Amino acid sequence: MPTDSGVDRARLAALFARERSSFAARRPRSAAAHAGADHLFGRVPMTWMNKNAAGFPIYAASARGARLTDLDGHTYVDFCLGDTGAMAGHSPxxxxxxxxxxxxxxxxxxxxxxxxxxxxxxxxxxxxxxxxxxxxxxxxxxxxxxxxxxxxxxxxxxxxxxxxxxxxxxxxxxxxxxxxxxxxxxxxxxxxxxxxxxxxxxxxxxxxxxxxxxxxxxxxxxxxxxxxxxxxxxxxxxxxxxxxxxxxxxxxxxxxxxxxxxxxxxxxxxxxxxxxxxxxxxxxxxxxxxxxxxxxxxxxxxxxxxxxxxxxxxxxxxxxxxxxxxxxxxxxxxxxxxxxxxVLTEEAFAGMIATAAEFATGVRKLIESARLPWSVAQLGARVEYRFADPAPVNGTESAASADPELEDFLHVYLANRGILLTPFHNMALMSPATTLDDVARHHEVFAEALAELTGPA
CATH class of the missing domain: 3.40.640.10 (Type I PLP-dependent aspartate aminotransferase-like (Major domain))
Structure with missing residues (x-):
């Protein structure tokens, strides 16, 4: 855990417990599918799929463009996009x-x-x-x-x-x-x-x-x-x-x-x-x-x-x-x-990078308003918020700035409200199908999360 991510740890723990409970209650079919996968090593097709914040993974039923729907019928704006594998969008x-x-x-x-x-x-x-x-x-x-x-x-x-x-x-x-x-x-x-x-x-x-x-x-x-x-x-x-x-x-x-x-x-x-x-x-x-x-x-x-x-x-x-x-x-x-x-043409990249810039600008403003010591980095169509300011300049600093509990809370909070980020970190990727309305929805939910983390008890 970093020395200071700017949040109250007791409040974070309580919020995280609430969000995990809500996640499990609203996804009985995903929970059952995971519990029944007795012959899969780790109960998942590949063990890294156990990198999830909620105790069991979301099971996908369908995906198209920048949307993914799970077994329980919840539809998500997907900023994970297969951790880059679906940067073109799902099933273009x-x-x-x-x-x-x-x-x-x-x-x-x-x-x-x-x-x-x-x-x-x-x-x-x-x-x-x-x-x-x-x-x-x-x-x-x-x-x-x-x-x-x-x-x-x-x-x-x-x-x-x-x-x-x-x-x-x-x-x-x-x-x-x-x-x-x-x-x-x-x-x-x-x-x-x-x-x-x-x-x-x-x-x-x-x-x-x-x-x-x-x-x-x-x-x-x-x-x-x-x-x-x-x-x-x-x-x-x-x-x-x-x-x-x-x-x-x-x-x-x-x-x-x-x-x-x-x-x-x-x-x-x-x-x-x-x-x-x-x-x-x-x-x-x-x-x-x-x-x-x-x-x-x-x-x-x-x-x-x-x-x-x-x-x-x-x-x-x-x-x-x-x-x-x-x-x-x-x-x-x-x-x-x-x-x-x-699909991943020059024109598409221009739109994806512009959408990412809107994502980065909005997140940066929300972090500043919440007075949190975090930072934002953009790499073309990819954006990430970090629990450190100034941003890390090498891998060792970056690893040291991680806050797994805070990261997991944000992932579950967002998922419970229809937003998927890459499970390995706080990364959002834009596809040609990602819209400014999708970005606005992320910012709306992210602002709610920050308010609960930093507002009056």
Whole structure:
């Protein structure tokens, strides 16, 4: 818990208990579905679905655009959007049409053969992000893993450097943080690590160029894998000159730069890479580019692609460790083409970012009116409010500013009144279907929550 989130803890505890009780009473069908899932590990399809604030998860019955309806008939304005996976909105019509056509008319969910959609998507990703060569996976986690193998091979160096409290899926090398002594240590809760993470990875704080250079000076780092802005620990934006400094240092020390844009794609149609003029050697992305259909992708610079194809000793075709049978399947690529061509367009991003700006401005005003020591960060179509002011400047500060009880209270309070936020943090994402009325509804409920937290007893 932070030293001071600006709220009375006893009042918070009482309000939280009230909201959890109301949540359970109004969702008997979700509660029963959860109680009856005896053969699911953790009673959920994937254990992270137990990251919820109310004791059991909401069970979805349907979703369309920026709306989700649960088993008990409650409809929500969905600012979670599958934690970015549904940034295009739920079941956008062009994606539904493309996937249906592929399955019903073209026939075949997986063939282990290329389709023309794959070449179109590769060309579009090259246009948007500036990297000329692309390959596909089923998740961004896999894209990161495969790209890491390529960079270790071509550089001859063993280690990967990440930022403390970064998010790159379940990539083993990323589960390292800066410890109290300033050195790298395994992130708390790291499950079944194949080896001590300090043998595979180095770590530096985000926004710390001196710390980055100190680690790169060892000469054993194949690549810096980073988000252009931290996201999953709470949005931490780069300080002026920081990203340019990272690029200069990686070039100086002969280290590849790998940008993970899975979440920072919210910055614009070409992600933070295009919005901020970045020049990575590798770019990875996933989730949203196929409208919610599983996909991952990684792009390579021309020089890196040439270096890899020149290595006859690397098995890039059969069992070399950089592929999966279902990767690049025609359904994923049909969905990606429809999403990029017709849904997450430049025009759509302009509207999403403008809507997010309205969200950020309104939340900031409400926090200021309540005299709370919180802050707001915006990353394109993504907005987050933090329980710290000034906002954290690195991952360790961001982790320290967390207030799980306060966060959970706000999530349940909002859900009880028809608003969904990302369960992992206080993040709201705008889709092309999100409206200013949706934003206004969030602000109305958020204002009520703050009034109950800070008003007269």
């Amino acid at each position: 019509a062009p994606v539904v049409e493309a996937v249906t056509r592929q399955l019903a008319d073209a026939g075949g969910a997986t063939t282990m053969l290329p389709t023309e959609d794959a070449a179109w998507v590769g060309a579009e990703l090259a246009r948007r992000f500036g990297l000329p060569y692309w390959s596909f996976a089923l998740t961004a986690t896999d894209a990161n893993r495969w790209a890491i193998r390529l960079l270790r091979a071509v550089s001859g160096r063993p280690k990967i450097l990440v930022n403390s409290y970064c998010y790159h899926g379940s990539v083993d090398e990323s589960l390292i943080v800066v410890g109290p002594d300033g050195h790298g240590m395994s992130r708390e809760g790291n499950v079944g690590a194949p080896t001590d993470v300090t043998t595979t990875s180095r770590v530096a704080e985000f926004n710390d160029l001196a710390g980055l250079e100190r680690e790169l000076a060892h000469g054993d780092v194949a690549a810096v894998l980073m988000e252009p802005a931290l996201t999953n620990i709470g949005i931490v934006l780069p300080a002026p000159g920081y990203l340019a400094g990272v690029r200069e240092l990686t070039r100086r020390y002969g280290t590849y730069l790998m940008n993970d844009e899975t979440h920072t794609f919210s910055a614009g149609p070409g992600g933070a890479t295009a919005a901020w003029g970045l020049e990575p050697d590798v770019l990875t992305i996933g989730k949203s580019i196929a409208g919610g259909i599983p996909i991952g992708a990684y792009g390579l610079s021309a020089s890196l692609a040439d270096a890899l194809t020149a290595r006859a000793d690397l098995d890039l075709v059969d069992m070399g460790g950089v592929g999966g049978t279902l990767a690049g399947n025609p359904v994923s690529l049909a969905a990606a083409r429809a999403t990029l061509e017709s």
